[in-house]
Amino acid sequence: MTPVSSHAPHGRPPLRTVQVLGGGNAAGGAHVRSLAAGLVARGVRVTVCAPEESDGAYGFTGVGAELVHVPRSSDPASVAALRAACSGADLVHAHGLHASFRTSLALGGRGTPFVVTWHDRAYAEGPRAHFLRVLERRVVRAATVVLGTTSALVDRARRSGARDARLAAVSLPGPRSAPASEEAERRRPKVRAELGAVDRPLIVAVGSLERHLGHDVLVDAAHAWQRLDPAPLVVIAGEGPLHGELRRAVETRDLPVRLLGRREDASDLLAAADVAVLPCRSEDARSTFAQEALHARVPLVASRVGSLPELVGDAAELVPQGNARALADAVTRLLTDPEHRESLVRRGVRQAATWPTEDQTVAQVLAVYDELTQPRPLT
The missing domain is CATH 3.40.50.2000 (Glycogen Phosphorylase B;)
Structure with a gap:
């Protein structure tokens, strides 16, 4: 200030x-x-x-x-x-x-x-x-x-x-100070262990469980990742009216997805993530989660909808809203291509620097x- x-x-x-x-x-x-x-x-x-x-x-x-x-x-x-x-x-x-x-x-x-x-x-x-x-x-x-x-x-x-x-x-507040960043990095192994993602990739989504936020699309996409070795774990932090429907879909199809409910440690979840996902069907807001992902230097896959393209520019993988196959393919590319992940992270740092x-x-x-x-x- x-x-x-x-x-x-x-x-x-x-x-x-x-x-x-x-x-x-x-x-x-x-x-x-x-x-x-x-x-x-x-x-x-x-x-x-x-x-x-x-x-x-x-x-x-x-x-x-x-x-x-x-x-x-x-x-x-x-x-x-x-x-x-x-x-x-x-x-x-x-x-x-x-x-x-x-x-x-x-x-x-x-x-x-x-x-x-x-x-x-x-x-x-x-x-x-x-x-x-x-x-x-x-x-x-x-x-x-x-x-x-x-x-x-x-x-x-x-x-x-x-x-x-x-x-x-x-x-949003800018990137964490060095001591805070070091603390988040120190906690990363503990958070991943608590979630059950010690030896597998971790995909994180955060937001209320409502239809317009598209978490049902993310659950559908998780079916494609079961063929990867090791299969990534998807965690969704949030609560809302779609919880019962999502839980039934996960259990019926035995998907590698955990519904975490309301969490107060979204920043720790992001710090532990390999990929962040924002699968919304519409987004008029200036997405807090997208900004936090780029600040945390976590590769982001998001729907090409509403205000998101304007917010993230070329610093995220943008996919058609509601398309589980496109979402699954974009995440798979990031998980299997370290150079592409690093490229997105660098672009994210540049994009975040343009925000007020x-x-x-x-x-x-x-x-x-x-x-x-x-x-x-x-x-």
């Missing part, structure tokens, strides 16, 4: 912002922590409204922000708590659809500048899909500015009626805040 001495020129009181987080999105939580740290370093007062347990995961108070416990619920008590926390704020910034909806209820058109960041879009089928579209329209029409992390999300916000929608690609830094992300967001807030009177 490049801190400045204060964001309160000429004796004016410092800018006070409220960041509202639902608590269920890892990318959103990491971004809010990074944003809070950068804003505080620039003299901005930051209040984070989120479930209190999120502070243990992201450390908002550790970077100088105030934490106000607001449950994820949209019931009247939660909305009232959020309304009280936003009282007197110069600007309110909500992250994610549900947090943004609660915030729109809490603000109630009081005129406070209201910024919304969309890190992803919510996926659903049937009646719930219609309900989510209604929420999206309400949120973007209430927002002063909508920031989308990808071009697809910006376009979606504009189609839903946003007055002002802009691209604002968020950053945390400092650049904070500066862009602060420029939006400055645009939306008027000079405050002297105290």
